[in-house]
Amino acid sequence: MESDRTKWNQRFESEDSFLGERPSPFLVREMERIKRLAPGVKALDIACGEGRNSIFLAQHGFRVTGLDISDVGIAKGIRRADNAGVRVEFRQTDLEGYRICESFDLIINFNFLLRELIPEEVGALTPGGLLLFDTILESPHLLASHNPAYLLGRGELRQIFTAYDGDILFEEEMEQGEMPTSRLMFRKSG
Template sequence: MTEPSQAEFWNERYAADEYLFGTAPNAFLAREAYRLTPGSKVLAVADGEGRNSVFLAQHGHRVVATDVSERALDKARALAERRGVQVEYRQADLAEWEWPAEAFDAVVGIFVQFAGPELRWDIFDGVHRSLKPCGLLLLEGYREEQLAYGTGGPPNIENLYTEEGLRRAFSAWEIELLDAYDAEIQEGTAHSGKSALIDLVARKRG
């Protein structure tokens, strides 16, 4: 039997009417959104059901959000409509997507850990390409210690972040925040409980 595609996998995960990760924004994004210039053009990658893109739009940003799952995008559009905001949603597989050059003031990536090491480097390169000079990246993910907690995230260690790995990946950037910590999170039914997190805020050099 062949493995399901990413689109098939996520369409199945998002099939229920409930919002798998809830409709409230990610806590790290809500906490650090003050760093964004008012009215920024923001790219939210692998945004799922729209909780983060809708939050950004509610705060006056011009938002483009991608996801591989059409089911997730349908739910995201419905959430945006209920909240009375506009977001441009695009179906995109980040393994194949052509990242636009210097198109965004900021990029947001929250738990984009479906990507193994090779794709992760491609995504980080794409983020750099898409940001304008001095553009900002807000990234949150799980650390390797998350495997012991089992409260969400991928089951394979190579998809998880380390502080050393992120410092190496963003060595040419200006790192404004790199914080590794454990915290209780509650994000729908999929992310719940004590978790090993790492937050990165990095600015593309001009």
């Protein structure tokens, strides 16, 4: 949606690094397991923002495509990847109504929730492929105001992913702290 592009462009323009340059701690923590289990090196970063996680994956040998609606975020990602000496294929993309037409060995979906895209993500995984999900959980501890449509309910990720053919390798809900979070790692059946 054009309003999402405008909103996120403004955020990414307002600060040098809106989300920080460090990759997600969850991704860092799980990297060894990801490398051990992923059936190949083709990775997709859903709503990649300024590219911090795409770049980290590329530094670990993945061939990464990063999709995001914000041209400002994408431009920063390209610059940062260049500076880091890695190659990431960043594509400006509106994910609403988007169909994923390629297969990936690893898909990450961090700090972004578009429920209609989840079946597409699972469908795009190669057999044995991994999907990591990590986004904001609805909670009374949540400080900033958020659109409730973009918040996960308690137990929601588990409920969604048990419907698919595969295994939930890890799940965690953290209600405390400034940013309550729900995380999950799913492996599609081989």
